[in-house]
Amino acid sequence: MATAGLTVDEQKAVEEFQQAVVAPSMSKLVILDFWAEWCGPCKALTPVLEKVAASYADKGVMLAKINVDENKFIASQFQVQSIPTVYAIFQGKPVADLTSARTESQLGQILDQLLEKLPIGAGVEEPKQDIEPLLAMGEDVLSQGDGERAAGIFAQIADMAPDNAEAVGGLIRALVLADHLPEAEAALAGVPEAMASDPAIERASSALALAKDKPDDSEADALKAAVAANPKDHQARFDLASAMIASGDHDGAAEHLLTIIEADKDWNEGAARAKLLSLFEVVGLENEWVSATRRKLSAILFG
Incomplete structure (x- = not known):
């Protein structure tokens, strides 16, 4: 499948985010900290986050840090406007904004409330949640009209989950938007029969059919x-x-x-x-x- 569309840095950022945040969040509560070297408040908050994460480690909590200068693409997907910005992530989704909590007691209180409600350590019943943030990322880029980049994102997701109709359908629509109709046709032709009736694939098929009407x-x-x-x-x-x-x-x-x-x-x-x-x-x-x-x-x- 096509992998064009993302820069090398963006590809690396997506892969690292998947490994460092999304994958562990399937069974753990991940404290996601957006920071930068030049940010004074970030440096003040870091030891607090590290201490709280360590004290809650046996309860299924871990800390992940995103340097916004090195990972602008990921930060943009979370619409980070200022730093520090801190989220609690579970099964790939933000479940709480921890930014306003700056002390151990404040963080502990929020974490206690979350741990009472979330099935930490219970595993994931639906593996497709593993790629949900990446699918949202691809759809966001697609909605901005950047077919090349969206194709790269959806191609990576489809490689990770080839049986996910939303990923394959998104790839086809992105290829259509990027005017790569032969590749889109090939991708659609390769869809398994069992997946062909999925709404995401039907939507992609409609996009391809409409695009074929383009005259000179x-x-x-x-x-x-x-x-x-x-x-x-x-x-x-x-x-x-x-x-x-x-x-x-x-x-x-x-x-x-x-x-x-x-x-x-x-x-x-x-x-x-x-x-x-x-x-x-x-x-x-x-x-x-x-x-x-x-x-x-x-x-x-x-x-």
Whole structure:
């Protein structure tokens, strides 16, 4: 699978974070401390964290430290704005913000409360939680429009968990966004039959299908001219919308599809509405853009 997209430092950071934080957090409570050499408060807090972690070690607590200057990529995923920033991590997820706790007693009180509620040492029933923070990281990069980097992240996750549909689907969508359609097709073709019906794979398949509609520049210009010459040419407008989707212009595509629906919602057996719903699925039904565009669609259909 493709591994392009991450810098060497980012690849190393993801691997080290997986080994140093995510993996042990499957059965332990990890105190995750974001710090830097130049940070005075960090140096004051370090011995407190080390002492508390040592005293709670037999209860399943450990300390992990992230130097924000050396691991900017990881720090950015946790949206660290200032340091020290300290989280309690369990099974790959932040379960408490410990930043405001600066004394042994304050930290101990919070840890005691967490240890009463969490099944520390009980193991993990669902191994997929092991990669959940990395999946979120990949989706975040994908949402920023960086297909190359997202492909690298999802490729690493898929190597770690080849049977995880979200990882494989994310890789395919990232390859599509990066305009690596042959690689995306190969990845989709390699999906096991048992995984093919998973929503994450179906979403990726839809993204690939929409991307294949991308015309060359001359075809796109011809479609624009056809629509300009005859605004009622629904087929030309539909083809133009398909081309815009393939090019990543979701706003322009939605505008043209909504125009068709407003003029004739049943045109071509509802093709414009079906295309728009496919776009919603690819972008993500929880996405704010989808919600806003869905409201426009509802206003046309039912307003």
